[in-house]
Amino acid sequence: MSDIPLPLPLEDSWSDVLGKAVRGTGIDEKNLAPSANIIPSQLKTIMGGERPSEDTLRRLAIAVGLNPGPFLDLAYGRYKPKAFEASRWPGVAQIPTRYLDMVVNSYLVWDTKTREAALFDTGTDMAPIRHAVEKNNLKLTTLCITHTHADHVAVLDDVMAMYKPKLYAPKGEPVPNATLIEEGAEIRIGPLRTTTLLTDGHSPGHITYVVSGQEGWPAPVGLVGDAIFAGSMGGGAVSYPRLRKNVQGKILVLPAATLLCPGHGPTTTVEEELQHNPFA
Ligand SMILES: [Fe+2]
Structure with missing residues (x-):
């Protein structure tokens, strides 16, 4: 595919x-x-x-x-990220797509009972989104944007036209027809609860979404956009000190087993990043 x-x-x-x-x-x-x-x-x-x-x-x-x-x-190559364990995290799928010479990730998160799903960022290609929605028999009702850099929202209009989901975007980076959110918003994906953190610094209004409530998950799932990466963090183009403070004070204080789903590179956990991230 x-x-x-x-x-x-x-x-x-x-x-x-x-x-x-x-x-x-x-x-x-x-x-x-x-x-x-x-x-x-x-x-x-x-x-x-x-x-x-x-x-x-x-x-x-x-x-x-x-x-x-x-x-x-x-x-010195001593840090090897742990592989994503799909069986521990039912209802989570990473969708990597190409943007110029980079790869950008969007994620689908769904309630395994009602099949209600949210897409976090769009990436650059509708085909793998449609494939994942169909393969998992999902109803895509929600689209959440972490930040509006072009690679993260490249097919936003196509996703809106095809699925007509409710759209959430950062208040600091408004998108037409979106509900604009700050820290502490509550979003539902069927019975799953989503709260939001303002993790600005890479971009002016960058939002991290924290989803919980799935039966079987050991901890919440954090959709962290370009705030933190496995072994690194996003560029601090808006404010490096704010970004680093948000990474340390908001993301890395989530429960240790929290799954972190970044906009670039592999998934990781809070525990792994506390041990292996040079910015932690
Ligand atoms: Fe970005």
């Missing part, structure tokens, strides 16, 4: 993570080199993606405020 190889690899390399931290903290290379005790010419090659010794990388991580243990595990 899809030519995208699964499971998805980690979204960010150590070099991507370092770049996000350097840009986010706003430290310029002139100040970073001495504070990490690195000569400026070596810093240039590291920022260009050449991996230095573990000691050097540790000093650099500390200088830009990354958790050094998880960062070094990522850099």
